[in-house]
Amino acid sequence: MKRFAPLAACLLGVIGLLLLLPRFDAPQPHGIELTRGEAEKIADQEARSLGIPVDRAWTNDTWVGSPLLDRVLDPDPARRRAAADDPAIGPRLGGYRITYYRRGLEKFPPYGYVYVGYKGEILSVRLRKRAEEAGAQPTEAQLRPRADAFVRSRTFAGAPNPQFESARPSLQRNRTDWIFRYRVPTKFNVDNVVPYLFIYFNGNEFAGWDLIEEYADGSVYRGDNSGEVAGTFGQLGGIYLMLLILIVMFLKKYHAGEVGVGTASFLFGTTLFLAIIFEITISAAASEGTGLGGIDAQQTALAVSGFKLLFMGLPTAVLVFLAWAVGESYARERWGERLASFDAILRRDPLNATVGRSVLNGVLTSPFVAACVLGVATIPILLGSAHPTIGDGTEMILSLGGPFVNLLNSASQAIAVTVVGILFLLAVAHRRRMLWAGILAAALLCMIGGVAEPPIEPFWQRTMFGFGGIGAIIGIFLAFDLLTATIALFFGCALTAALPLAMVAHGDLERQLVLSLAVPLILAVGFAVAALLTRREVVYTYEDLAPHVKRIVERERVKAEIDAANRIQAALLPLDAPSLAGASVASHYRAATEIGGDYFDFLPQPNGDIGIAFGDVSGHGLTSGIVMAMAKSALLVQVDYDPSPRAVLDVLNEIVIKTAPKRIMMTFFFGLLDSRAQSLRFSSAGHLDPYVYRAATQRIESLSSWGYPLGIRRREPFREHSVEFSAGDRLILYSDGLIEALDDDGEPFGFERFEATIVKSGAMKADDIKKAILNAVRKFTRNRPPEDDQTLVVVSFDEVASEPVLRPRDMDVLAVSDTVH
Numbered sequence: 001m002k003r004f005a006p007l008a009a010c011l012l013g014v015i016g017l018l019l020l021l022p023r024f025d026a027p028q029p030h031g032i033e034l035t036r037g038e039a040e041k042i043a044d045q046e047a048r049s050l051g052i053p054v055d056r057a058w059t060n061d062t063w064v065g066s067p068l069l070d071r072v073l074d075p076d077p078a079r080r081r082a083a084a085d086d087p088a089i090g091p092r093l094g095g096y097r098i099t100y101y102r103r104g105l106e107k108f109p110p111y112g113y114v115y116v117g118y119k120g121e122i123l124s125v126r127l128r129k130r131a132e133e134a135g136a137q138p139t140e141a142q143l144r145p146r147a148d149a150f151v152r153s154r155t156f157a158g159a160p161n162p163q164f165e166s167a168r169p170s171l172q173r174n175r176t177d178w179i180f181r182y183r184v185p186t187k188f189n190v191d192n193v194v195p196y197l198f199i200y201f202n203g204n205e206f207a208g209w210d211l212i213e214e215y216a217d218g219s220v221y222r223g224d225n226s227g228e229v230a231g232t233f234g235q236l237g238g239i240y241l242m243l244l245i246l247i248v249m250f251l252k253k254y255h256a257g258e259v260g261v262g263t264a265s266f267l268f269g270t271t272l273f274l275a276i277i278f279e280i281t282i283s284a285a286a287s288e289g290t291g292l293g294g295i296d297a298q299q300t301a302l303a304v305s306g307f308k309l310l311f312m313g314l315p316t317a318v319l320v321f322l323a324w325a326v327g328e329s330y331a332r333e334r335w336g337e338r339l340a341s342f343d344a345i346l347r348r349d350p351l352n353a354t355v356g357r358s359v360l361n362g363v364l365t366s367p368f369v370a371a372c373v374l375g376v377a378t379i380p381i382l383l384g385s386a387h388p389t390i391g392d393g394t395e396m397i398l399s400l401g402g403p404f405v406n407l408l409n410s411a412s413q414a415i416a417v418t419v420v421g422i423l424f425l426l427a428v429a430h431r432r433r434m435l436w437a438g439i440l441a442a443a444l445l446c447m448i449g450g451v452a453e454p455p456i457e458p459f460w461q462r463t464m465f466g467f468g469g470i471g472a473i474i475g476i477f478l479a480f481d482l483l484t485a486t487i488a489l490f491f492g493c494a495l496t497a498a499l500p501l502a503m504v505a506h507g508d509l510e511r512q513l514v515l516s517l518a519v520p521l522i523l524a525v526g527f528a529v530a531a532l533l534t535r536r537e538v539v540y541t542y543e544d545l546a547p548h549v550k551r552i553v554e555r556e557r558v559k560a561e562i563d564a565a566n567r568i569q570a571a572l573l574p575l576d577a578p579s580l581a582g583a584s585v586a587s588h589y590r591a592a593t594e595i596g597g598d599y600f601d602f603l604p605q606p607n608g609d610i611g612i613a614f615g616d617v618s619g620h621g622l623t624s625g626i627v628m629a630m631a632k633s634a635l636l637v638q639v640d641y642d643p644s645p646r647a648v649l650d651v652l653n654e655i656v657i658k659t660a661p662k663r664i665m666m667t668f669f670f671g672l673l674d675s676r677a678q679s680l681r682f683s684s685a686g687h688l689d690p691y692v693y694r695a696a697t698q699r700i701e702s703l704s705s706w707g708y709p710l711g712i713r714r715r716e717p718f719r720e721h722s723v724e725f726s727a728g729d730r731l732i733l734y735s736d737g738l739i740e741a742l743d744d745d746g747e748p749f750g751f752e753r754f755e756a757t758i759v760k761s762g763a764m765k766a767d768d769i770k771k772a773i774l775n776a777v778r779k780f781t782r783n784r785p786p787e788d789d790q791t792l793v794v795v796s797f798d799e800v801a802s803e804p805v806l807r808p809r810d811m812d813v814l815a816v817s818d819t820v821h
Contacts (some may be wrong), residue, residue: 005479006364013367017499020374023381024455024500026077027070027390029094029398030084032118033507036061036096036402042122043098043114050127050208052112057100058298060284063399064115065094065390068193068213068221074457075387088186088195091117091158092211094390096398097124099288101297105130108291112208121157126200126208135175135203140167146206147180147199158211159184159197175203192216227459234448239315242420242445246322259325263346268321271415275313278408279305282400316412320419327424330431341483344538354538356531361480362487363524369452369472369492370499376468377454380461391455393497403498403516410493417451418486421470422477439474446470452493455500469496487524494520572632578602578610580675582799586766588774588792590737597624598735598789599632603639608676611639614669614687614793616735618709627660631668631710645670645683646720649710653685653718656711665709669733678725678797683718685710688736691755693762695728700758725797730762730769737790738773741781749780766796 034042040061044054069092073080083089095118100111115124129135144167151162162182170177177200184195194216200207215221253259279286286308287301295303331339341358344350380386396405421442429438446452452469456462469492477485494517502513577585587600597618603611613635617624634655638648648670656666669690671682682690686709689702707718725731734754741749753776761772770792777790 002479006361009368010364013365013369013371016371016375017367017495020371020378021499021503023077023378024374024388024391025504026080027074027388027455028394028500028504029118029390030081030504032501032505032509034096034116034118034120035509035512036398038120038508039096039116040098042116042120043096046114046116046122046125047098047100047112050112050125052100052114052127054100056103057111058103058284058296060099060101060288060297060301061399062097062099062285062288063094063395064097066092066213067223068215069093069190070389071221072191072193074389077388083188083190086186086188087160088158088184089188089190091121091123092195092213094118095123103298104296106291106294107297107300110297115211117157123158124208124210126210127202127205128207129175129177129202131172132174133202135172135177135205137176138178138201138204140169140178143167143178143201143204144180147201150199150206150209151182151197156197156209156211159195161185162197165196177202177207192219224458227463231448231450231459231463235450236311238445238448239312239319243315243319243322246319246326246424249326250322253326253329258329260328261321261325263328263343264321264325266346267324267415267419268317271320271412272313272317274408274412274415275309275317278405278412279309279313281405281408282396285400316416320416323420323424327419327427330427331423334430335427338477338481340538341481342486345483349538350527351531352534352536352538353532355483356528356534358481358483359487359524360528360532361484362476363491363521363528365472365476365480365484365488366491366495369469369476369488370495372468372472373452373454373466373492373496374468376465376471377456377462380456380465386456386458386461386465389455389457391497391500392450392453393455394501396497397501397513403512406494406497407516407520410490410497413451413493414486414490417446417449417470417473417489418477418482421445421451422474422485423482426474426477442474443467443470452489452496454496469493491517491521491524572629573600574602578604580610580673580795582678582797583673583675584766584796584798586770586794586796588770588790590786590790592737592786592789595625596789597628598737598791599628600733600791600793601632601635603635603643605639605643605672608674609643610673610675611643612669612671612673612680612682612733612793612795614733614735614791615666616668616687616789616791617666618664623661623664627656627664627666630655630659631666635670643672644720645672645681646718649683649685649707649718653710657713660711665711667709673795675797678727678729679722680725680731681720681722683707683720685718688734688739690734691732691758692723692725693730693732693758694726695730695763696726698759698762700755700762727797727799728763729797730758730766731795731797732758732769732773733793734773735789735791737786737788738777738792740788741777741786741790742784743781744784749777753780765798766794769794769796 040059047054069089073083084093096116097113098116099113101107102111109128109130112127113124114122117123148164156162159182162184165181165183168179168181170179180199182197182199184197186195192215193213196212196214198210198212200209250259283301283305287297287304290300290304292300292303328339341355344352344355381388393406396409397403425442425445426435426438429435429441447463447466450466453466454462454468456465472492473485473489476488498513498517502510505513573589574587577587585602589598589600591598597616599613599615601613603613605611615628615631617627631652634652635648638651649668652668667687668685669682669687671680673680682703682705684705685707689704691700691702693700703721703723705719705721739749739751739754754773757773757776758769761769764772773792
């Protein structure tokens with residue numbers, strides 16, 4: 001099924017695009033044929049005819065529309081389509097503006113500009129002079145006939161039958177400039193917007209004409225760029241916040257030798273190279289409208305591009321470096337197979353079936369990505385909270401540098417998003433069993449960053465419903481691998497940006513757009529087929545792995561073994577407290593490391609007694625855990641044969657002596673509790689003396705039973721003792737991890753504090769006594785992690801004991817034992 005999933009996704013994506021694209025074509029320049037290069041040639045010819053020194057100028061080509069008309073028409077796509085056919089309104093909706101700037105002088109004012117409609121018509125041309133240039137000071141009466149004659153001499157695209165309305169002088173130091181305003185009648189309703197034709201004179205020199213829109217009531221257009229400003233700061237904030245997080249994680253893993261910088265450095269260089277090429281390509285258009293004091297337009301463009309590279313491009317490249325280094329380390333632990341094809345390319349071994357399959361899957365799933373972008377963006381359109389707009393993709397192609405810029409931008413997004421948003425965020429979240437959190441973080445990051453942005457307005461709706469593309473990419477990564485997601489995102493972004501314009505374009509521009517999409521697709525498919533024909537899969541041996549990857553693999557191997565040992569040890573400890581007649585039991589266990597050396601257990605006996613085992617192997621860790629497991633095994637066998645405490649310790653001692661490593665000892669306590677008679681027979685092998693809280697006196701006493709720890713060849717036999725309890729008495733067994741718990745100054749909790757806590761809480765139930773002791777230790781240590789295993793068992797005798805009935809076996813033992821009261 002997975003084998004045919006890319007084909008199914010491709011089919012769904014293509015069908016989805018065919019159904020969705022018509023919803024987004026209203027703001028597009030329908031019938032556009034002119035390319036940027038062709039528009040510049042037309043503009044140069046017109047500029048020369050007006051006296052603009054084209055050969056001495058620095059030229060900037062951008063795509064501009066009418067903000068006033070866009071605000072009125074964009075919310076109603078049907079009205080927008082109808083406006084495109086109106087002779088007065090249609091030509092004003094968008095075109096190429098070619099501006100000619102002076103070299104070596106301040107950017108504004110430029111020599112002039114030419115506005116070329118997207119079908120090749122001249123919409124505006126204007127020659128501008130600097131304020132200090134001298135000229136005549138004509139009157140309105142002198143220039144009005146010339147202006148009227150010029151208006152009658154030709155037909156203006158976007159200004160049929162203009163009617164004179166007013167003239168306005170502009171007084172300069174050494175000349176008087178004039179603007180003659182001609183109102184353009186139109187039957188098309190554009191609310192409060194009035195189209196005009198302006199005729200310009202610099203002194204008495206004719207200086208061109210322009211198409212201008214104004215509000216009929218004289219109000220000033222005020223654009224709302226708060227969303228875009230917030231978006232820019234959001235992107236910068238997201239980048240620098242991620243940098244701070246990643247630097248800390250990188251330094252920690254680098255110190256542990258778990259990250260490599262070779263591949264990360266390559267990705268850093270690639271990301272930075274793409275950013276530099278992108279900024280060089282768009283530098284002129286991106287700086288349009290920006291002035292930096294007295295420097296010229298070319299230097300302004302370089303300064304703006306340098307600023308963006310310094311504060312956006314370079315940090316993004318560093319972010320990719322850190323995200324790969326850290327993300328790879330986490331991904332190797334769970335998703336190593338999803339990096340295989342990506343690795344093969346970075347290891348200069350791309351021609352293999354593994355890479356070919358990923359590339360082909362990425363190409364096939366890319367229409368699905370584009371369809372998801374537009375599909376999610378359709379939701380607010382249907383709800384009426386958003387409307388289609390020309391889109392950043394169309395503006396990028398028409399204004400910033402053509403289809404090539406679209407490919408550069410798509411490549412940059414593909415690398416940054418898959419490395420930062422997919423590899424790092426998802427791998428870290430998956431490592432912590434919180435994949436859902438990684439998916440949400442990746443979606444949020446990409447929505448703020450404007451990845452695969454849908455062509456809708458307003459800004460906040462575009463941001464809120466911008467998760468379609470990243471959602472599809474996350475699904476593709478989880479279904480396939482990282483390279484598939486990267487290729488799918490690259491082509492998905494390119495399709496999202498170019499298809500709305502390609503659907504309405506004709507002529508040379510249509511051919512450029514088709515080629516910009518078709519050539520990379522054909523190359524990718526051709527490479528994928530050639531790689532698949534090799535039938536060679538990427539199979540890494542241990543020797544092929546980078547040193548830091550070997551360390552990760554080794555760490556994971558050891559961790560897996562420790563996890564298995566931890567599960568085994570957990571199975572050795574009791575799951576629940578035993579149910580006793582007239583008594584209750586509470587217990588606590590906390591290991592200092594993954595494998596602890598403490599042990600306790602409750603062993604029910606056929607006669608109704610409960611065996612209580614409590615042990616502590618010297619040290620902690622894997623060795624201690626193994627010794628503890630051996631003791632558990634021997635204990636289970638012995639209690640079935642002879643559960644008397646002294647016999648149990650004798651057998652365990654021999655086992656530890658014969659099997660445990662040298663210098664490994666184990667203290668051990670074993671007792672048989674008769675809850676009905678409320679008595680305990682016990683023996684101890686060097687374990688800390690248990691405490692008994694006497695309700696009658698509200699004092700505590702220790703159950704002293706001297707003996708060597710298990711594992712030491714001794715001369716004296718183990719001793720067996722017995723103790724009786726009354727209603728309200730408490731039995732407390734503990735390990736030295738509680739007594740030796742240290743505070744920040746290195747002072748141990750100690751016996752005095754431990755005993756005082758027991759006395760203070762002795763009248764409580766078993767579980768409350770346990771909590772009181774643990775809280776006292778935690779408060780004393782300020783929640784410092786324990787340096788030794790901590791184990792605690794509390795038995796609470798809650799009812800009056802019945803008369804003890806001595807069984808034959810009991811009487812035999814008591815004949816040779818001591819009694820503690």
